[in-house]
Amino acid sequence: MSRTQGYLGIDAGTQGVTVIFVDEAMRVLAHGDGAYGMVPGLGAECYEQRPGDWEAALAAAMADLRRRLAGVEMEVRAIGIAGQMHGEVLVDGTGAALGPARLWCDGRNEPEGHELTELFRTKIPKRLTVARWLWTIRNRPELAARVARITTPAGWLARLLTGRWTLGIGDASGMFPIAADGFDYDARLVADFDALVARLPAAPRVPPLGDLLPEVRLAGGDGGSLDARGAALLGLPQGIPVAPAEGDQPAALAGSLIGSPGMVSVSFGTSVCANAVGDRPFRGVDRGIDHFRAVDGRPINMVFLRNGTTAMNAVVEMFGKVNGSGRGDAFATVMPLVPGAADDCGGLAALPFMDDEPGLGVSRGGSACLVGLTAANATPGNAAKAMLLATMFNLRIGSDALDAQGFPRSEIVLTGGLVKTPALGQLLADVFATPVVVRDGAVEGTACGAALLAKHRDATLAHEAPSWPDFLAAHASGTATRFSPRPASVAMLATGCDRHRALVALHAQLADAGT
Secondary structure (H helix, E strand, C coil): CEEEEEEEEEEECCCEEEEEEEECCCCEEEEEEEECCCCCCCCCCCCEECHHHHHHHHHHHHHHHHHHCCCEEEEEEEEEEEECCCCEEEECCCCCECCCEECCCCCCCHHHHHHHHHHHCCCCCCCCHHHHHHHHHHHCHHHHCCCCEEECHHHHHHHHHHCCCEEEHHHHHCCCCECCCCCCECHHHHHHHHHHHHHCCCCCCCCCHHHHCCEEECCCCCCCECCHHHHHHHCCCCCCEECCCEEHHHHHHHHCCCCCCCEEEEEECCCEEEEEECCCCCCCCCCCEEEEECCCCCEEEEEEECCCCHHHHHHHHHHHHHCCCCHHHHHHHHHHHCCCCCCCHHHCEEECCCCCEHHHCECCCCCCEEECCCCCCCCHHHHHHHHHHHHHHHHHHHCHHHHHCCCCCCEEEEECHHHHCCCHHHHHHHHHCCCEEEECCCCCCHHHHHHHHHHHHHHHHCCCCCCHHHHHHCCCCCCEEEECCCHHHHHHHHHHHHHHHHHHHCHHHHHHHCC
């Protein structure tokens, strides 16, 4: 059996755990998977998982990894951990989890998010852990009174492996706001939260929030090392360094080698997520923009759209049904027509709201529509492109506040389902008047990001780590497809975006007319 040095990346997502082993050149040698599900029987908008299931899935993923690594013995130099952000894992004084954890997608604490946004004067989406904790204090006081620690799924796994309550700054920023001028929780806002809790009628006695949250670490910092329990769980020797555990979004940015101000990661699928690396904190509150931190503490501004390619997919499948073809055949037939359709879609415009879109003030889904249909423009390519452009325009509108504050945007890295038709990267480049890059593979690399964090921790211990952006740039390899904005298309699509803004402003009236 050959012995290979490398790094272990762990990604605990919503549906299961993936582990990868990479060599020192960051080549993925094998992966392993372990699955889990939601706690069954919960009400609407309630999503919980059992931390014990994450532990079992991690053990199963490691066993799967070893099966796939037949003939290779791992010599793990460091370990990186990533996990779904914004969860609420409540822990008692013995270190045991106090029942199931509420996840990022649990929607029970939307009022608390609005309340804390007003109190803090910084945006607190309902999914932030602090909004969940305020809900728990109010709605489950007997549970809140037993809590000695709060962490996230990644932080929980880090505790299992190292015995320590630490967290990477990206995941920590999904729990509570980080100070604009530092790399720790905002002490003023922590005090404001404690004062709010003290004013609540019949509130349980809970420790100060600062005593509950994990310690914050930057990339390369001390995330601990494998203790006896962690070594037994992974089947590895004790003492292996562990990088600070990170959230899935910061880790995915790392896996996509995005770390310099002006770089934007756009994942385009049934939903759309655009994460832009900033050169300074965002000022004020904008309903369409959320904020967290990159693994090195740089500000990240996120524009999220619930309505991604769903409306375009519906149009494509509709033409497939008319032609009697299956879903795959419909996409194979229609999608190649989209890049060739005119940028103004022959005068056709669209609203893609199959779901609500809070960032744009759209509260009613099921109200997608095509506008301006004529005998001349009624083609599959025009209809599908109009729906796709509508989503890109929504993303452009969602980015207005960043443009107003002068944030740089130098390059967009495109990932997700849209890259199955890579030429559509040109359309995005023209909509944003910004170069677009589609890298080889074009997959979101959360587990790869965790492995990179492990390598960076290893290099830091050896006093060989460059700055985080330089470290990422040194790992850029392979080929990529690049699209530069075309001036004529940029001008035409700017006009189309203005028309789309007018349609969005009329959306409520159009939706009312359809009921």
